[in-house]
């Protein structure tokens with residue numbers, strides 16, 4: 302077994318070797334510019350793009366014309382939200398999103414607020430779900446876009462996307478979703494799910510970094526967006542810039558592999574995830590963050606009371622790679638805004654660890670992780686004065702809720 306064991310697949314994934322094989326010819330032999338219409342070099346590159354576009358569209362049930370290639374989900378999200386805002390600004394200036402969204406969504410909304418947008422940030426319940434009645438009540442005649450992520454990157458929680466899109470449709474409001482964590486992992490279908498715009502990313506699904514796509518619905522309704530990059534008019538004028546042919550070919554292959562292997566992969570990973578989670582839940586004062594009923598099959602976010610997860614992770618940086626419930630800001634470690642929005646205290650957020658399993662995770666790695674993490678937590682608590690007080694029956698718990 303190679304150490305450290307990688308259990309941070311929500312942050313990024315390694316390229317599948319089959320993806321790399323697909324990409325290689327496009328660096329040297331088939332190096333043409335897909336926009337060169339006058340010779341075979343350009344045609345060959347364009348053919349690769351056309352094929353990849355079919356593979357990408359097929360993963361989410363879209364038409365090829367509805368796919369705009371971008372540099373990743375961050376760019377796709379910016380294009381979608383700013384592009385809709387600029388196009389529909391005569392209709393209204395109100396956007397609705399959720400406090401637990403990825404920073405790519407939240408920071409884009411913040412940017413638009415400075416330009417006059419009104420943004421509603423819906424809260425969530427302790428499991429991370431939005432309240433559908435609250436969503437509907439937030440809609441005003443000025444509302445032009447509802448954006449809610451398909452699955453959360455920290456907890457794996459899956460939002461009721463179909464119910465959300467039904468509400469959006471009923472009020473004639475566009476519905477966008479950040480599906481960076483869901484696409485390729487669970488079935489996502491833009492028509493069945495009623496999605497108008499969808500952003501996703503190659504490097505979260507065993508493709509190369511720096512590639513992603515935005516799906517933009519072309520009929521019922523036909524969604525219009527304003528381009529954010531001007532130039533040669535690539536991607537139907539929606540995203541100028543020479544296409545990253547090798548990256549897009551790899552992304553296409555990654556989508557095809559996910560589409561065909563998803564059922565078996567999801568079942569295998571759910572089994573390993575449950576084995577890890579059940580073993581770690583044997584530890585006292587440990588809880589799952591987020592819904593266990595509606596969750597990505599490969600994700601587990603756990604809090605271990607009275608354990609400072611950052612210092613714990615430092616302790617096993619040579620053995621296991623995972624993420625804590627903290628985010629590095631310029632100055633310090635801030636507790637995760639997602640866990641905070643779900644009602645966790647700062648202490649409990651800092652006591653949380655996110656496990657993300659993936660295609661190359663083995664049973665041996667999971668068993669190793671169980672042993673290593675269990676030992677580390679017992680050791681941590683053994684020297685913790687807080688843990689000692691807790692064990693002595695002193696009520697240190699600032700959390701009024703039982704988090705199971």
Ligand SMILES: *Cc1c(COP(=O)(O)O)cnc(C)c1O
Nearest residue numbers: 373374375403405454481482502
């Ligand atoms: C990774 C991620 C993004 C950003 O994707 P990039 O392709 O890295 O820009 C956005 N949203 C979610 C939920 C993510 O997990």
